[in-house]
Amino acid sequence: NESDDSHDEL
Amino acid sequence: MNIFRFAGDMMHLLSVVVLLLKIHKMKSCAGISLKTQELYALVFICRYLDIFTGFISLYNTIMKIVFLASAFSILWYMRSHKVVRQTYDKDQDTFRHYFLILACMVLALLVHHKFTFREVMWTFSIYLEAVAILPQLVMLQRTRNIDNLTGNYVFFLGTYRGLYMLNWVYRYLTEVHYHHRWLTWISGFIQTALYADFFYYYVKSWRNNEKLQLPA
Numbered sequence: 199n200e201s202d203d204s205h206d207e208l
Numbered sequence: 209m210n211i212f213r214f215a216g217d218m219m220h221l222l223s224v225v226v227l228l229l230k231i232h233k234m235k236s237c238a239g240i241s242l243k244t245q246e247l248y249a250l251v252f253i254c255r256y257l258d259i260f261t262g263f264i265s266l267y268n269t270i271m272k273i274v275f276l277a278s279a280f281s282i283l284w285y286m287r288s289h290k291v292v293r294q295t296y297d298k299d300q301d302t303f304r305h306y307f308l309i310l311a312c313m314v315l316a317l318l319v320h321h322k323f324t325f326r327e328v329m330w331t332f333s334i335y336l337e338a339v340a341i342l343p344q345l346v347m348l349q350r351t352r353n354i355d356n357l358t359g360n361y362v363f364f365l366g367t368y369r370g371l372y373m374l375n376w377v378y379r380y381l382t383e384v385h386y387h388h389r390w391l392t393w394i395s396g397f398i399q400t401a402l403y404a405d406f407f408y409y410y411v412k413s414w415r416n417n418e419k420l421q422l423p424a
Binding site: 205206208 | 217372
C-alpha cells in the first residue's frame, strides 16, 4: 500500500 | 515500532505534560506562545483526520486522542481560564502566524506525494509542524527570565522530531516496504534544525548551572 506507510506515525 | 520512534513519542508526550503541569499547577502560561499552540492544534486536526477511519493500533489511536485533547485543553486554558489567561503575554506574542498557515497550505498544494484531500491535508500538517515553533522561539528570545518548565517544554519538543529522524533512518535500513519519504525527512530536518540555537543555550545553561537566557 503506497500511501499508508508514512501515516502509521504520529 | 522501534526504540527511536517510541522515545520520540515519549518526548513529545513529556513536552505536553510539562506544559500542562505548568499551566495547571502554577496557573500560569507566562512565556508560552498562544500562536504556537494554535498552530499545533491545527497540525493535529489536519494530520489525524483519519482518527476514526484508519485504525493502525490502539497505541496510535490513544496517542492521537491525547495529543488532540491536550492541544485543545491548552488553548482553553490560555484563552478562557480566568486566572491563566491573565498571565498570557500578548504583547510579546506578535508573530504573524497566519502567514505560516498560508505559506504551508500553498506549499502543500504544490508539493505532495498524492493529490487527494487527505494527503494534501497530511502534507500541510507536516509543513506546518516544522515551523509551528517559530512564534514560541521568538517569544523566548524576548523573555528575560525563562522558567525551567518552559525551557524543558521547548527542549522536549525539539528532541522529539530529532528522534523521529533516527527512526526514519532505522526504518529505511530495516523495513523492506518502507518508502523513502523525502518530504517528511526534509521537513523533519528543518523542524529539528530550528531548535539548534535554543539547544546550544539550553545545554550551556544546564552545564553552567545558570538560568536559561537567550541572547536578544
